[in-house]
Amino acid sequence: MPSEAEVVHVAWGVSRADTIRDALRSQGDEARVIALSGSLHFGPIDPPDPDVRHAWLRAVMRPDPYADQREAEEPWMEVTSPRVHLVYWVCMSDAAENASFLEFAFRMNGRPFDIIDATALDFVTRDGIRKPWSLGIMRREDIVASGLRDKRRVFSRTERDAAAAAWTALRSENAPLRIVRDGRLVSAPLTHYDAALMSQATRDWEVAARVIGRTMQHLTDEVDPPGQVVSDIVLFGRLQSLGDAGYFEIKGSGPGMRDYEVRKPTTRLPA
Numbered sequence: 001m002p003s004e005a006e007v008v009h010v011a012w013g014v015s016r017a018d019t020i021r022d023a024l025r026s027q028g029d030e031a032r033v034i035a036l037s038g039s040l041h042f043g044p045i046d047p048p049d050p051d052v053r054h055a056w057l058r059a060v061m062r063p064d065p066y067a068d069q070r071e072a073e074e075p076w077m078e079v080t081s082p083r084v085h086l087v088y089w090v091c092m093s094d095a096a097e098n099a100s101f102l103e104f105a106f107r108m109n110g111r112p113f114d115i116i117d118a119t120a121l122d123f124v125t126r127d128g129i130r131k132p133w134s135l136g137i138m139r140r141e142d143i144v145a146s147g148l149r150d151k152r153r154v155f156s157r158t159e160r161d162a163a164a165a166a167w168t169a170l171r172s173e174n175a176p177l178r179i180v181r182d183g184r185l186v187s188a189p190l191t192h193y194d195a196a197l198m199s200q201a202t203r204d205w206e207v208a209a210r211v212i213g214r215t216m217q218h219l220t221d222e223v224d225p226p227g228q229v230v231s232d233i234v235l236f237g238r239l240q241s242l243g244d245a246g247y248f249e250i251k252g253s254g255p256g257m258r259d260y261e262v263r264k265p266t267t268r269l270p271a
Contacts, residue, residue, distance in 0.1 A: 005085040009033040012090070012100035016135045020089055023143035031087075034079050038071040040099035041178045041185075042234050046171040048103070060176070060190075061237030064256040076107065086113040087152055093119055094134035094229055098185045099178055102170070105155075105163035115155040116148060119183075123148070133220075133227025177234070190238070193230055196223070197238055198247060201264045208239055208250070208260040232257070 009024065009031055011017045017035035024031060042061075043053045050071045057063055079086055086108075090101045122129050123138065123146035132138055143149070155163075166185065170178060175187030193215070200215045212235045219228040236257045243250035243262065252260035 005083065007031050007087060008079065008084045009087045009089060010036060010079050010104070011088070011135060012036045012097045013136070016089070016097075019135075019138065019140055020143065022140040024149065026140060026144055027149060029149070034075050036075050036079065036100050036104065037073075038076075038100065038103070039096055039231055039233070040103055041095040042176060042231060044174055044176075045103075046174040048171070057233070061233050062240050062255075063233045064236060064258075066256065067233050076104075079104070080107050082111075087116060088113060088155070089116045089118070089135060089148075091118040091132055091135045092183065092185075093132075093180055093227055094136065095178055095180050095185060096229065096231070097135060098180055099170075102163050102167035102185060105160055106167040108160065108164075110157070110160060110164075112157075112160075113155055114152050116152050118148060121146065121148070121151075134229060136229075179228070193219070193235060194238055194242060194247075197235055198242065198264075201248060201262060203264050203266065205251070205261040205263045207258055208236065208252075208262045209257040211262055212236060212239065212257060 009017075009020060011020055011033070012035070014035045017033045021033040024033065038050075038053075043056050045053075050073060054070050058068060078084075088101060088104060090097050092098045092101070118132050118135055118138070120131060123132055123142050138146075138148075170185065170187060173187040176190040177188040177192050178185050179188045179192065180186075196219055197211070197215050200218055201211050209232075212232050215235055216230060216232065219230055220226060239248060239257075239262060240250070242248050246265065248262050249265050250260050250262050254260060
């Protein structure tokens with residue numbers, strides 16, 4: 001690392017970056033922390049064009065208007081500047097974090113960086129020892145108590161090449177979804193979460209957001225493997241598509257997930 005290079009910490013998502021920043025500050029570390037944008041575990045990634053992804057999101061997922069935002073490119077330009085030395089924080093069992101990391105490794109084009117990897121780490125919480133499936137569940141005090149900052153290491157050239165190759169393969173597949181299986185990010189069809197979503201609906205009318213929230217909890221705690229985090233944008237899009245196909249009854253003026261009610265059909269499901 002050049003002596004003049006600024007050390008900058010990087011993570012996917014604003015909330016994760018904020019927590020890491022708080023943890024570093026509590027340990028006397030004033031380094032910058034940059035949050036990368038883009039939910040790259042769903043939507044097209046070839047070409048990696050924010051406008052193409054935004055158009056796909058609006059056409060296929062029909063998101064809640066509050067979630068219908070373009071992905072900022074500026075943080076990516078900032079972290080790939082040659083004037084900084086990057087320390088990337090990630091938990092590979094989280095599909096969104098994994099996808100963002102692979103895109104980062106690809107964009108670095110072989111340039112060295114460090115990594116702090118929380119995957120499968122035993123970390124200390126007030127509730128005991130746990131294994132995180134995402135940095136998103138770690139609080140500032142969890143990061144500090146677990147000594148996560150001290151686990152920083154160089155991400156080797158072999159690892160960098162493998163990560164870039166994995167993202168190249170996923171780009172060529174350009175699937176609508178990407179999920180973690182056996183520790184790897186893999187492509188998945190748009191219908192991947194449909195069964196889980198339909199299993200959480202009832203015969204009674206409920207606000208769509210409640211069914212979506214219950215599905216997210218089900219995927220986090222009740223399936224094998226646990227921690228299958230999925231965006232509510234994906235589930236809302238699938239709920240609307242399944243309603244169009246007759247697998248749900250939906251009523252409401254829209255356009256957001258709190259503006260619709262949903263229930264299982266009172267008649268026989270379509271074949």
